[in-house]
Amino acid sequence: MTAKQKYSYTFVIILLLITILFAMLLGTQFWSLSRLLAAFSNNQGNDFNTLFTIRLPRIIASLLCGGMLAMAGAFSQAVFRNRLADPSILGLTSGGDLLIMFGSLMFTLNPFAKWALAFLGGVIALHVLVNKTVLKSPYRLIIVGIALNLTFVGIQQLFTANSISSTGSFNAITWNQTLMLLVFGVIGLFAAIFITPWANYLKMSDEKLATIGVSASTMRRGILFLVLYLASNVTSIVGTIPFLGIIVPNLARYFVGHDYQTIVPFSMLLGAWTLLIADTFSRVVVVPSEIPVANVMTVIGGIFLVLMLERKDFYGVRQS
Amino acid sequence: MELDKVSFRYSKNKPLIESISGIVPTGKILCLIGPNGAGKSTILQLMAGELRPISGKVTIDGQQVFEMDIKKRAQKIAVVAQRNRLYDEMTVEDIVKTGRSPYHGTLATISNGEIKPIIQETHLDKLVDKSINTLSGGQQQRVWLAAAIAQDPDYLLLDEPTTYLDIHYQAELMNLIKKLQKEHNLTVVMVLHDINQALKISDEIWCIKNGQKVYDKAPMDLTNENILADLFNSKIKVVNIPQYGPYVIQIPE
Numbered sequence: 001m002t003a004k005q006k007y008s009y010t011f012v013i014i015l016l017l018i019t020i021l022f023a024m025l026l027g028t029q030f031w032s033l034s035r036l037l038a039a040f041s042n043n044q045g046n047d048f049n050t051l052f053t054i055r056l057p058r059i060i061a062s063l064l065c066g067g068m069l070a071m072a073g074a075f076s077q078a079v080f081r082n083r084l085a086d087p088s089i090l091g092l093t094s095g096g097d098l099l100i101m102f103g104s105l106m107f108t109l110n111p112f113a114k115w116a117l118a119f120l121g122g123v124i125a126l127h128v129l130v131n132k133t134v135l136k137s138p139y140r141l142i143i144v145g146i147a148l149n150l151t152f153v154g155i156q157q158l159f160t161a162n163s164i165s166s167t168g169s170f171n172a173i174t175w176n177q178t179l180m181l182l183v184f185g186v187i188g189l190f191a192a193i194f195i196t197p198w199a200n201y202l203k204m205s206d207e208k209l210a211t212i213g214v215s216a217s218t219m220r221r222g223i224l225f226l227v228l229y230l231a232s233n234v235t236s237i238v239g240t241i242p243f244l245g246i247i248v249p250n251l252a253r254y255f256v257g258h259d260y261q262t263i264v265p266f267s268m269l270l271g272a273w274t275l276l277i278a279d280t281f282s283r284v285v286v287v288p289s290e291i292p293v294a295n296v297m298t299v300i301g302g303i304f305l306v307l308m309l310e311r312k313d314f315y316g317v318r319q320s
Numbered sequence: 321m322e323l324d325k326v327s328f329r330y331s332k333n334k335p336l337i338e339s340i341s342g343i344v345p346t347g348k349i350l351c352l353i354g355p356n357g358a359g360k361s362t363i364l365q366l367m368a369g370e371l372r373p374i375s376g377k378v379t380i381d382g383q384q385v386f387e388m389d390i391k392k393r394a395q396k397i398a399v400v401a402q403r404n405r406l407y408d409e410m411t412v413e414d415i416v417k418t419g420r421s422p423y424h425g426t427l428a429t430i431s432n433g434e435i436k437p438i439i440q441e442t443h444l445d446k447l448v449d450k451s452i453n454t455l456s457g458g459q460q461q462r463v464w465l466a467a468a469i470a471q472d473p474d475y476l477l478l479d480e481p482t483t484y485l486d487i488h489y490q491a492e493l494m495n496l497i498k499k500l501q502k503e504h505n506l507t508v509v510m511v512l513h514d515i516n517q518a519l520k521i522s523d524e525i526w527c528i529k530n531g532q533k534v535y536d537k538a539p540m541d542l543t544n545e546n547i548l549a550d551l552f553n554s555k556i557k558v559v560n561i562p563q564y565g566p567y568v569i570q571i572p573e
Contacts, residue, residue, distance in 0.1 A: 078408075081407035081408070194427060195427070197426060197427050197428075197429070198426060198427070200410075200414065201418065201421075201426060202407070203406055203407050203408040203409075203410050204404075204405075204406060204407075204410075204418065205404070205405045205406075205407075207370065207401070208399075208401065208404060208405075210370060210390060211368060211370070211394060211397070211398065211399040212394050212398075212418055212419060212421050212422060212467075212471065213390045213391035213392075213393065213394030213395070213421060213422040214390075214394075214418075214421055214426055215390065219426070257409075258408060258409035258410075258451075259414070
């Protein structure tokens, strides 16, 4: 590990810890540090309740979702060989959103059913998206993805015309959901670390990989499965969070270089931090009400993405 | 490696390769030359098992190359393409390490020690941590060559490895290929468009025209003006340069 990588990891971990602390202090009521400590020690009090039933599950859930989304983004970029790819821009998450909405019109969905529908929606979107013509041109992939995404969102809005959909926020998340997310997230993390070498192989052309005895299509399928798995966990809890999956891995490259073995873990940490900041902001900015975290990410992420793309040294796809 | 009446065409198109037979001389350098579009690169792809012949067979020790398990094949045959597309940044070290993947699982981490001798042999010591995009064309080809040697193959197939290089790097790369061929006891098959390079480096030359093998000769027997004129469809003169040997030039009509 180079010195820059060490500093970057240290920096992001410290940032993460400080932000977690602040996220515990902030809410409809702003706490002092001593009140937080008191809340931890007195397990009968109101503050204890607020901390453990409202704030903590929400903090943990947003950390997990942010980490998973960022990893899903990094892997999407590897598998599509395109640094603008991410599950939200390609319509994979809004496909999941749509199925969850249809499902909940007919049944009461438990968390697991929601996850399964989110995954299935992603699979359907992927089948529409992935064909030879689309994959040949990197920009066509992104445009088709965006069109697909808008179509899914449009269909969803036909059915939920006046009500803002229940997704898009961590509000009222339960421990059950958080624990499921934790278990699925840890599985996802291990799978991600295990499968990361494949992301590096996909930097080479399929033809070259064949000559070194490696099957690109096996790797692609494995990574796509992981992308859908990670993204559907997030979708089933908060719906589509835009831009995070594009921005975080690209920032990670700036800090730790272009090796997926370092991009993926760093993206996980940075993604966790990003979503926690966005969610904390979304719940304290208009206290006692709140705005959906997806909206916060759209605004911050949109601006950031434009700035990133306007940089001269940014390239979406390497041509040579 | 043996080619037995190998033919190839992409579906419904006219044949690219028509009934080519021949034995690739083991432990030697074989060059494929001929006019553009003659099918030289296609023959190389057939030898590499990247394409399946529509009839005939390419075999190594009686086993069809196309039907070999891809990992086993990669342990026997290494390929250096004319141009190697990369979709992302990779360091020299990363690329050379991928050459070891036929001997490991794809999820394994390959140690630096495993590629160290190859890095030294190909004089890449000072470049290992550099991104390949920052290197010159000649250095880049050396990296791909090193990755191919890391496969520890019996056969090394190269498709016009010097095309994008200036004259200095061309000579350097050719010398390196010759050195590696001797030290690793490789059978080299190389597509070259420069006939003079082919005459200088090869032990045997196959002349390819319209998808057929029209001659297979030792380089010395190929310095015949009539044969070459027929092959390239132009007026050819062979001159003898002292301390160099025969040199082929094309004369304007």
